[in-house]
Amino acid sequence: MTAQVSARRTGSAQRSNAIVLLLVATAILGGGVAVAIVGGYRINLTPSEPLGLWRIAALDRVVSAGDLVFICPPQTPVIREARERGYLRSGTCPGGVAPLIKTVIAVPGQHVDIGAGVAIDGRPIAFSDLAQHDGKGRPMVPYSGGAVPAQSVFLHSPFRSSYDSRYFGPLPVSGILGLAQEVLTYAP
Incomplete structure:
Protein backbone atom coordinates (compact mmCIF):
# COMPACT_ATOMS: atom_id res chain seq x y z
CA MET A 1 0.00 0.00 0.00
CA THR A 2 2.89 2.36 0.75
CA ALA A 3 4.30 1.88 -2.75
CA GLN A 4 0.97 2.87 -4.32
CA VAL A 5 0.72 6.03 -2.21
CA SER A 6 4.32 6.89 -3.06
CA ALA A 7 3.67 6.33 -6.78
CA ARG A 8 0.59 8.60 -6.67
CA ARG A 9 2.55 11.32 -4.92
CA THR A 10 5.37 11.05 -7.48
CA GLY A 11 2.87 11.27 -10.37
CA SER A 12 1.15 14.25 -8.77
CA ALA A 13 4.49 16.00 -8.21
CA GLN A 14 5.48 15.37 -11.84
CA ARG A 15 2.19 16.87 -13.08
CA SER A 16 2.68 19.90 -10.83
CA ASN A 17 6.24 20.36 -12.10
CA ALA A 18 5.06 20.09 -15.71
CA ILE A 19 2.35 22.71 -15.12
CA VAL A 20 4.82 25.08 -13.46
CA LEU A 21 7.29 24.59 -16.33
CA LEU A 22 4.54 25.26 -18.89
CA LEU A 23 3.47 28.44 -17.06
CA VAL A 24 7.06 29.69 -16.86
CA ALA A 25 7.64 28.99 -20.57
CA THR A 26 4.39 30.79 -21.46
CA ALA A 27 5.36 33.81 -19.34
CA ILE A 28 8.81 33.98 -20.97
CA LEU A 29 7.36 33.71 -24.47
CA GLY A 30 4.62 36.27 -23.73
CA GLY A 31 7.14 38.65 -22.19
CA GLY A 32 9.43 38.29 -25.20
CA VAL A 33 6.57 39.07 -27.58
CA ALA A 34 5.58 42.13 -25.52
CA VAL A 35 9.16 43.43 -25.48
CA ALA A 36 9.45 42.87 -29.24
CA ILE A 37 6.23 44.78 -29.95
CA VAL A 38 7.23 47.68 -27.69
CA GLY A 39 10.70 47.63 -29.31
CA GLY A 40 9.21 48.06 -32.78
CA TYR A 41 9.55 44.49 -34.01
CA ARG A 42 6.81 42.69 -35.90
CA ILE A 43 6.43 39.24 -37.38
CA ASN A 44 5.01 39.14 -40.89
CA LEU A 45 3.04 35.99 -41.65
CA THR A 46 1.49 37.24 -44.91
CA PRO A 47 2.87 36.69 -48.43
CA SER A 48 2.62 40.41 -49.28
CA GLU A 49 6.27 40.78 -48.22
CA PRO A 50 8.88 38.20 -47.14
CA LEU A 51 7.85 36.15 -44.12
CA GLY A 52 9.69 36.69 -40.85
CA LEU A 53 10.90 39.30 -38.41
Missing part, protein backbone atom coordinates in the same frame (compact mmCIF):
# COMPACT_ATOMS: atom_id res chain seq x y z
CA TRP A 54 10.72 42.99 -39.33
CA ARG A 55 11.58 46.21 -37.51
CA ILE A 56 9.72 49.51 -37.60
CA ALA A 57 12.34 52.24 -38.18
CA ALA A 58 11.64 55.92 -37.57
CA LEU A 59 10.60 57.91 -40.61
CA ASP A 60 12.22 61.29 -39.98
CA ARG A 61 11.41 62.80 -43.37
CA VAL A 62 8.45 63.15 -45.70
CA VAL A 63 7.28 59.79 -47.01
CA SER A 64 8.03 59.25 -50.68
CA ALA A 65 7.22 56.80 -53.46
CA GLY A 66 9.27 53.65 -53.08
CA ASP A 67 9.23 53.66 -49.26
CA LEU A 68 8.29 50.35 -47.69
CA VAL A 69 6.22 51.25 -44.62
CA PHE A 70 4.27 49.84 -41.72
CA ILE A 71 0.89 51.55 -41.60
CA CYS A 72 -2.27 51.25 -39.53
CA PRO A 73 -5.38 51.53 -41.69
CA PRO A 74 -8.15 53.83 -40.50
CA GLN A 75 -11.44 52.32 -39.39
CA THR A 76 -13.46 52.91 -42.56
CA PRO A 77 -16.33 50.74 -43.80
CA VAL A 78 -14.02 49.20 -46.43
CA ILE A 79 -11.39 48.28 -43.81
CA ARG A 80 -14.03 46.91 -41.42
CA GLU A 81 -15.40 44.71 -44.22
CA ALA A 82 -11.86 43.53 -45.02
CA ARG A 83 -11.40 42.56 -41.36
CA GLU A 84 -14.73 40.69 -41.37
CA ARG A 85 -13.70 38.84 -44.55
CA GLY A 86 -10.39 37.82 -42.98
CA TYR A 87 -8.10 39.88 -45.23
CA LEU A 88 -6.51 41.65 -42.23
CA ARG A 89 -4.93 39.93 -39.25
CA SER A 90 -5.45 40.82 -35.60
CA GLY A 91 -2.98 43.27 -34.15
CA THR A 92 -2.17 46.48 -32.33
CA CYS A 93 -3.72 49.07 -34.67
CA PRO A 94 -7.05 50.76 -33.93
CA GLY A 95 -9.86 48.34 -34.61
CA GLY A 96 -7.64 45.45 -33.55
CA VAL A 97 -5.91 44.93 -36.91
CA ALA A 98 -2.23 44.32 -37.53
CA PRO A 99 -0.13 47.00 -39.22
CA LEU A 100 0.16 46.51 -42.98
CA ILE A 101 3.55 46.29 -44.72
CA LYS A 102 3.20 48.00 -48.10
CA THR A 103 5.20 50.02 -50.60
CA VAL A 104 4.18 53.62 -51.24
CA ILE A 105 3.67 53.95 -55.01
CA ALA A 106 1.94 57.35 -55.13
CA VAL A 107 1.97 60.47 -52.99
CA PRO A 108 -0.34 63.52 -52.83
CA GLY A 109 -1.12 65.02 -56.21
CA GLN A 110 -0.23 61.96 -58.26
CA HIS A 111 -3.01 60.45 -60.36
CA VAL A 112 -4.08 56.82 -59.95
CA ASP A 113 -5.85 55.01 -62.79
CA ILE A 114 -7.48 51.66 -62.08
CA GLY A 115 -8.30 49.32 -64.94
CA ALA A 116 -7.10 45.75 -65.35
CA GLY A 117 -4.13 47.01 -63.32
CA VAL A 118 -2.87 50.20 -61.72
CA ALA A 119 -1.16 53.12 -63.45
CA ILE A 120 0.36 56.10 -61.63
CA ASP A 121 0.52 59.30 -63.70
CA GLY A 122 0.04 57.12 -66.79
CA ARG A 123 2.86 54.67 -65.91
CA PRO A 124 1.64 51.07 -65.50
CA ILE A 125 2.68 49.42 -62.23
CA ALA A 126 4.10 45.91 -62.57
CA PHE A 127 2.23 43.11 -60.80
CA SER A 128 -0.78 45.33 -60.14
CA ASP A 129 -3.51 43.36 -61.91
CA LEU A 130 -6.74 43.28 -59.96
CA ALA A 131 -8.54 40.22 -58.70
CA GLN A 132 -12.22 40.02 -59.62
CA HIS A 133 -12.99 37.66 -56.72
CA ASP A 134 -11.27 36.64 -53.49
CA GLY A 135 -10.31 33.07 -52.58
CA LYS A 136 -13.86 32.36 -51.45
CA GLY A 137 -15.46 33.64 -54.68
CA ARG A 138 -16.66 36.93 -53.19
CA PRO A 139 -16.45 39.96 -55.51
CA MET A 140 -13.51 42.34 -55.03
CA VAL A 141 -14.45 45.97 -55.53
CA PRO A 142 -11.55 48.11 -56.78
CA TYR A 143 -10.85 51.66 -55.75
CA SER A 144 -12.23 54.10 -58.33
CA GLY A 145 -8.97 55.98 -58.88
CA GLY A 146 -8.23 59.69 -59.01
CA ALA A 147 -5.72 62.07 -57.48
CA VAL A 148 -4.08 61.03 -54.22
CA PRO A 149 -5.38 63.53 -51.63
CA ALA A 150 -3.15 65.69 -49.42
CA GLN A 151 -1.66 63.85 -46.44
CA SER A 152 -2.36 60.44 -48.04
CA VAL A 153 -0.42 57.68 -49.79
CA PHE A 154 -1.35 54.97 -52.28
CA LEU A 155 0.06 51.56 -51.29
CA HIS A 156 0.91 48.42 -53.21
CA SER A 157 2.34 44.94 -52.86
CA PRO A 158 3.47 42.91 -55.88
CA PHE A 159 1.70 39.84 -54.46
CA ARG A 160 -1.42 39.44 -56.62
CA SER A 161 -3.71 38.50 -53.73
CA SER A 162 -2.49 41.34 -51.52
CA TYR A 163 -5.16 43.56 -50.06
CA ASP A 164 -3.82 47.04 -50.73
CA SER A 165 -4.83 50.44 -52.13
CA ARG A 166 -6.06 48.77 -55.33
CA TYR A 167 -9.12 47.97 -53.22
CA PHE A 168 -9.19 50.32 -50.21
CA GLY A 169 -7.76 53.45 -51.85
CA PRO A 170 -5.25 55.94 -50.40
CA LEU A 171 -4.57 55.88 -46.65
CA PRO A 172 -3.67 58.84 -44.40
CA VAL A 173 0.05 59.34 -43.73
CA SER A 174 -0.89 59.78 -40.07
CA GLY A 175 -1.27 55.98 -39.91
CA ILE A 176 2.37 55.37 -40.90
CA LEU A 177 4.26 53.81 -38.01
CA GLY A 178 7.62 53.98 -39.79
CA LEU A 179 9.76 52.36 -42.44
CA ALA A 180 9.73 48.56 -42.67
CA GLN A 181 13.19 47.01 -42.30
CA GLU A 182 13.84 43.32 -42.74
CA VAL A 183 15.59 41.68 -39.79
CA LEU A 184 15.31 37.96 -40.42
CA THR A 185 13.06 37.04 -43.33
CA TYR A 186 12.37 34.32 -45.84
CA ALA A 187 10.89 34.88 -49.30
CA PRO A 188 9.41 31.59 -50.58
